[in-house]
Amino acid sequence: MRNSPSVLAKILWGLVALAGAGSLGWVAWQRGEPVNALWLMVATACVYAIGYRFHSAWLMATVLTVDPKRKTPAERWGDGRDFVKTNRWVVFGHHFAAIAGPGPLVGPVLAAQFGYLPGLLWILIGAVLGGAVHDSIILWLSVRRRGKSVGQMLREEVGPAAGTIAVVGLLGILTMLMAVLALVVVRALAESPWGLFTIVLTMPLALAMGIGMRGAGGVRTAWVTVLGVLALIGCVWAGKWASETPAWATMFTWGGKSLAWSIMGYGLAASTLPVWLLLAPRDYLSSFLKIGTVAALGVVVALLAPKLQMPALTKF
Template sequence: MTSWLMALIAFVVFFLGYHFYSRFIAERLFQLDPDYRTPSRRFEDGVDFVPTNKYVLWGHHFTSVAGAAPIIGPAIAMIWGWGPALAWVLIGTVFMAGIHDFGTLWISVRNRGQSIGAIARNVISPRALTLFLLIIFFLLLMVNAVFAVAIGTLFSTFPESVLPYWLQIPIAIAIGFLVYRRQWGIVLPSLVGLAALLGLVYAGTIVPLELPKEMAGYSSTAWWVLIMLGYGAIASRLPVWLLLQPRDFINSHLLFVCLVLVYLGVFIGQPEIVAPMYNEAVPDDAPPLLPLLFVTIACGAISGFHGLVSSGTSSKQLRYETDARFVGYLGSTGEGLLAVAAILATAAGFATVGDWNDHYGTWAQASSKGIAAFVQGAGNHVENLGIPVEVATTFMSMMVVAFAATTLDTSMRLQRFILGEIGRQYRMPALGNINFATVIVFLSCAALAFFADPNNPGAGGMVLWPLFGTTNQLTAGLSLLILTLVLWHLKRPIIFTLVPFLFLGVMTAWSMVINIGGYLADGNMLLLVIGGGILVLNVWLVLEGVNALRHSREASEMLDMGDG
């Protein structure tokens, strides 16, 4: 298959999925009501509950869920060949991610903007809330640790991205002030901000910024990890209108430009696919394709983190219930396009088959250099448009950093919400204190980032990726279980959520057992305890769900149908 044909197939599949399947979901399963009073209008507070234009909210949602994960996962999974990776991204996006993201957004809107974990209490049992909240807390913990390490690695590898990233923050704050305090329209300021950011990308190639290779016994990557976690903690406390929304809207434009450039570069340059469709010479240290493919590529196919964003921040900003299809399903489709771009960058972005084989010579090498492979490969595609490769790679690294950071502070905000819900559940008011909860989030994420890999403190956190992917998919499966139970009680078709739930349940439990065996063999007790605990919590919660299905409740007990 040629590179341009791969891209064309992806566009056609995603278009058909959104045009037909998402409409079926909206009309038959969720039965969206344009007159329903959403939580953003019922509980507007100017901080978390903010009625938002669907295009602006789509930008926030898209950039929050995209991050670096749909780049890292496919780039690593290419070790098995581009065929399995592409098939899983296309099928997973259309038939699993779309209904998962759309569904968790819808059900949260119908439950006063509560998180999917809190909804588990109403749908399954009060005990289910605790189980789900613990699983979500561990997932967010790994999201923050992994993304902070990914950003630190990029800053160390591509110092040209440092200047444009940090100067993007005051630009976003200025836009937020103009739009929400001076009542300017969002389009013009965001376009001006995007233009300024593109100019800064060029400036970054002229003025690269680096930290010393080592300070106080820690590498520059480790220090960047601490800096990014500190930034994320501060950003997570700010009102969403001040930084989160305007920066996400700029980033949505940035990602759109990135995707256009990469795909144009593919169609114009028509680079040769040097990666095998199915790799028959997989390195000895690589795990088996089944089931690890389905957790290595999480974001970009289906991701439990998306349900946390949908039910955590996006549901509190959705102005009309009918906007959920555009924000939820189309958001997952956009991430699928990013995952396909990552596949194209790592399948056709190397000059020769030998270069590709050198990069994917070992599982450890593929895991640690996945982002770098995407940045370099995508930069090579953009070079086909006449853009200097140095500028192109800086632009790509800046884009990855921007989205990883967006996910980081959204995730830290969500983790603070989860701590607050745990505090309310167990009457620990301190966990609901914004300052105390933020400190707990920062310390726990930093501890995991620094101690997950004893041989490389703070800089080797990509050892977390398999555990992150598995926990992520377990969470997605549990969200689908909640959605299935709700549809069952509403007497609506459940096959469209039940099949994805069963598939993910089998693949992720199988993967977690393999991961736990590896941690036991390596003597990594920290990850062994975390992985084992998450698996126990997951099995327990599924059993609670089965029990709830046997003891059916009325739908009115589960869905807040009032104020419609």
């Protein structure tokens, strides 16, 4: 039985709720006038904090009845290939980077074409009540079903025929999603030696981290993480140097078609190699860059408190 929150905790979360509601109310009240971006950031932080503390806690404890003592498939059937025990923070970074991708940066920019209000509401409501719930339940189901994929679980639950149809539909959705994400990556890296050089350097770095964290405990994983993040910063700096060096800049200035084929080749290689060797450490490493970028943007907004240039709604 869970302990009831203290009076101080109730007061604290009440203040968080008031701050979030007040910020959203202020944004809604400012019709036709420029809105300070700081209000949106405060509202978003409060909504996410309340959603994590109460909605996710209720979902995990009441609906899914998550048991931290229950062994995972990696602990039960660890075979060094499909089931490998991994540090929980590495798993978090892997899933965060795999699910988010360029979405946290690209998505809001594209959504702003409709005005800042629809995108804001979609990010808040969709993440707290939709996306996070969906992804958490899928991961929970997979852990309870010996690490099986969505397609395997569908065939078991609804039958081979209906399950196969559902898998084909999922494949179509994933194909369109991957095509859009690949297009974003290609356009970002095309004719950009700085970006491409940095990305290429992170691949052997991820391999080294994967080998270094293989079967490691918390202390060794922490050391590998620190060294990996420092090396990542060095890769970004080296990318600037490469872009300013004519020979290296020419070598890493690629067109869109070459990048598209390279991305497909990387996807094939990454899907063939063990997850612990390339995908998990690379996603784990890139999650620091993604979270760091978002955090830096948040700090800048808090310090400068700029006014939004887009209206709440557009005629797009």
